[in-house]
Amino acid sequence: xxxxxxxFPALIILTLLVLMSLILSMGFxxxxxxxxxxxxxxxDECQRNIYQTILIDIRLPRVLMxxxxxxxxxxxxxxxxxxxxxxxxxxxxxxxxxxxxLGATVSQFLPEPLQAFGLPLSAFIGxxxxxxxxxxxxxxxxxxxxxxxxxxxxxxxxxxxxLTNFILYFGDAFETNRVIFWLMGSLARSDYxxxxxxxxxxxxxxxxALLYSRQLDALLLSDESxxxxxxxVNQLRLIILVVCAAMTAVIVSxxxxxxxxxxxxxxxxxxxxxxxxxxxLVASGLLGGCFLVxxxxxxxxxxxxxxxxxxxxxxxxGSVFFLFLMRKx
Amino acid sequence: xxxxxxxxxxxxxxxxxxxxxDQISLSLEKGETLGIVGPNGSGKTSLLKCLYxxxxxxxxxxxxxxxxxxxxxxxxxxxxxxxxxxxxxPVFSLTVFDIVQMGLIPHKSFFEQDCSEDWQLIDMALSKxxxxxxxxxxxxxxxGGEQQRCLIARAIVQRPKIMIMDEPTNHLDVYYQxxxxxxxxxxxxxxxxxxxxxxxxxxxxxRLLLLSAGKVIALDxxxxxxxxxxxxxxxxxxxxxxxxxxxxxxRVTFAGGHT
Numbered sequence: 001x002x003x004x005x006x007x008f009p010a011l012i013i014l015t016l017l018v019l020m021s022l023i024l025s026m027g028f029x030x031x032x033x034x035x036x037x038x039x040x041x042x043x044d045e046c047q048r049n050i051y052q053t054i055l056i057d058i059r060l061p062r063v064l065m066x067x068x069x070x071x072x073x074x075x076x077x078x079x080x081x082x083x084x085x086x087x088x089x090x091x092x093x094x095x096x097x098x099x100x101x102l103g104a105t106v107s108q109f110l111p112e113p114l115q116a117f118g119l120p121l122s123a124f125i126g127x128x129x130x131x132x133x134x135x136x137x138x139x140x141x142x143x144x145x146x147x148x149x150x151x152x153x154x155x156x157x158x159x160x161x162x163l164t165n166f167i168l169y170f171g172d173a174f175e176t177n178r179v180i181f182w183l184m185g186s187l188a189r190s191d192y193x194x195x196x197x198x199x200x201x202x203x204x205x206x207x208x209a210l211l212y213s214r215q216l217d218a219l220l221l222s223d224e225s226x227x228x229x230x231x232x233v234n235q236l237r238l239i240i241l242v243v244c245a246a247m248t249a250v251i252v253s254x255x256x257x258x259x260x261x262x263x264x265x266x267x268x269x270x271x272x273x274x275x276x277x278x279x280x281l282v283a284s285g286l287l288g289g290c291f292l293v294x295x296x297x298x299x300x301x302x303x304x305x306x307x308x309x310x311x312x313x314x315x316x317x318g319s320v321f322f323l324f325l326m327r328k329x
Numbered sequence: 330x331x332x333x334x335x336x337x338x339x340x341x342x343x344x345x346x347x348x349x350x351d352q353i354s355l356s357l358e359k360g361e362t363l364g365i366v367g368p369n370g371s372g373k374t375s376l377l378k379c380l381y382x383x384x385x386x387x388x389x390x391x392x393x394x395x396x397x398x399x400x401x402x403x404x405x406x407x408x409x410x411x412x413x414x415x416x417x418x419p420v421f422s423l424t425v426f427d428i429v430q431m432g433l434i435p436h437k438s439f440f441e442q443d444c445s446e447d448w449q450l451i452d453m454a455l456s457k458x459x460x461x462x463x464x465x466x467x468x469x470x471x472x473g474g475e476q477q478r479c480l481i482a483r484a485i486v487q488r489p490k491i492m493i494m495d496e497p498t499n500h501l502d503v504y505y506q507x508x509x510x511x512x513x514x515x516x517x518x519x520x521x522x523x524x525x526x527x528x529x530x531x532x533x534x535x536r537l538l539l540l541s542a543g544k545v546i547a548l549d550x551x552x553x554x555x556x557x558x559x560x561x562x563x564x565x566x567x568x569x570x571x572x573x574x575x576x577x578x579x580r581v582t583f584a585g586g587h588t
Contacts, residue, residue: 085420085421086420210440211440212439214433217434220423220427222416222417224414225412225414227403228383228407228410228411228412229432229487230402230404230406230407230408230435231434232403270421270422274427275423275427276427
């Protein structure tokens with residue numbers, strides 16, 4: 001593909017867009033503060049203590065988490081699509097959301113003192129559980145076809161959702177609400193602690209993916225041709241799948257199910273940045289981060305007094321986008 | 330006698346007790362072109378895959394520059410053997426450049442960037458296969474012959490000693506068949522090619538290996554291998570051999586179903 005933009009100018013534009021989004025989005029929220037206050041707080045010191053609390057303790061981690069979640073999901077989506085050579089692949093392919101949902105549901109049975117910390121952790125364990133089943137099935141079928149990955153992911157997804165639904169149906173109504181709302185996705189629980197857990201995972205994940213980006217490019221043609229170029233295809237694919245799973249699982253356990261970001265963003269990025277892995281990964285990540293930051297702004301401002309779940313907005317945008325994309329294809 | 334680049338000693342490959350490649354021995358001399366001919370299902374492609382370590386042998390061994398193949402790791406093999414196999418269209422819109430660039434992979438370590446020599450090498454390879462003007466065109470929009478040339482350019486960038494090609498002339502018209510084979514002969518590599526058209530094989534290969542049901546029927550010069558008795562035995566058709574008036578190489582004409 002002859003890309004529409006040279007890589008480095010495009011990267012600079014995208015980086016500026018990211019910085020602008022991060023700062024501008026801080027100004028939106030239930031409390032109207034004005035950009036002067038935001039600017040002052042970020043560069044110098046806040047005028048009033050309450051601004052300090054709102055901006056630095058509540059909004060900043062939320063905006064950063066939004067960016068990080070968007071970055072991780074879009075980057076994982078780009079990797080998954082390239083590594084499976086399937087344009088419809090996305091990071092939720094392994095049944096990660098279903099697994100995390102099951103984990104979150106089970107977490108209600110934890111003893112009271114563990115509850116606060118328990119939801120993200122048990123969601124994470126649930127997500128890893130789903131990934132483990134899928135990978136085990138694949139190992140067993142000797143990786144003969146990558147289509148098996150997609151099928152195994154779908155099957156595991158349905159199995160774990162069924163278990164979740166069963167528990168929720170017989171469970172306590174309040175708990176059910178909590179899990180269902182969590183599954184719809186929200187950044188409301190973001191704090192510096194959640195950033196502390198997610199940032200290292202996403203950074204290491206992207207680092208590993210970039211390390212292998214040249215080898216990953218070879219997979220774009222076919223497995224066989226990649227092997228003749230000296231690549232251990234099965235090992236490479238397993239590494240990347242685990243990286244994607246870890247990044248997605250850690251995001252899902254804090255933010256719930258935010259769908260379509262990983263599926264949609266790489267498709268937007270390809271015509272502008274090309275489809276080789278390093279470029280696609282970085283550009284998808286940055287754009288995905290921006291996208292989610294603004295979706296979160298919409299989610300917390302469009303209705304006064306309450307938030308719309310993030311997953312609802314991304315799904316609406318994503319599905320319309322896809323119908324449009326199909327018309328063009 | 331020139332150096333042996335690659336040697337196979339009694340190699341056998343089987344799946345589920347079905348023997349696909351049956352105790353084949355061959356050797357490839359430096360700079361020579363070895364053609365593998367035989368009917369569909371005779372094991373031509375499988376034999377190639379055994380030679381470049383895509384399949385693990387059930388018995389026997391392949392030696393590369395005098396060392397057993399399984400002493401090399403994949404990357405080392407990729408520096409010596411380039412493979413141009415039959416391919417499918419990629420799902421994503423890869424450009425000619427993207428694909429030719431892949432040839433650099435065996436020579437690069439982690440995080441190593443392309444340098445200006447790499448760009449020159451890619452351009453040189455593209456010029457050699459006459460695709461320099463299509464550098465940024467999408468691979469799947471190329472014609473069959475152009476796609477084949479693009480993959481050859483990738484193999485050139487790989488800088489191998491040996492090139493293995495699986496049916497490079499498939500689906501090409503007669504002009505492109507000759508174009509591709511003339512092109513690869515000019516590269517002065519040691520070549521192993523599977524090929525259906527016996528006359529093309531006779532014209533471009535130094536030696537031919539006639540394969541049937543996984544076994545070697547004959548391995549010799551085209552003049553020796555292409556004789557009517559052997560061909561009748563393998564292809565189950567009557568045929569006549571005479572001389573190609575242009576090249577003085579053997580020319581095979583099959584009788585078809587009439588006799």
